[in-house]
Amino acid sequence: MAKSTISLSGEALPVWPKEKLFHLDPELPMAERVPPYQHNVRVLRASGCKLRPPLINSLDPAVIEARLQDNDATIARLKRIITALAEQVDSQGEASCANSNEDPDLKADPETG
Numbered sequence: 686m687a688k689s690t691i692s693l694s695g696e697a698l699p700v701w702p703k704e705k706l707f708h709l710d711p712e713l714p715m716a717e718r719v720p721p722y723q724h725n726v727r728v729l730r731a732s733g734c735k736l737r738p739p740l741i742n743s744l745d746p747a748v749i750e751a752r753l754q755d756n757d758a759t760i761a762r763l764k765r766i767i768t769a770l771a772e773q774v775d776s777q778g779e780a781s782c783a784n785s786n787e788d789p790d791l792k793a794d795p796e797t798g
Contacts, residue, residue: 699733
């Protein structure tokens with residue numbers, strides 16, 4: 686059983702019911718992702734925990750779908766940015782090492798010694 690925490694006012698704070706929450710698999714079709722999200726909202730409300738962003742305190746399937754789609758778009762955008770940056774670093778690293786056998790990260794900075 687989860688231990689409760691006492692607030693400064695002496696009241697027991699709600700405990701995040703992580704063992705009762707469902708994992709939301711982003712690979713599932715949207716129709717299969719909404720019911721587990723609704724379950725989690727109900728469990729968190731019943732526990733007394735406040736739902737703060739990025740969670741939304743809604744059971745409306747349209748609102749949940751919009752939030753999940755927005756989250757999917759953010760994840761896809763971040764993956765594209767990370768991939769582009771990694772490719773840029775790789776290509777710059779290869780170019781700077783082409784004329785040297787030394788690791789460019791280990792070279793001393795001429796300004797700082």
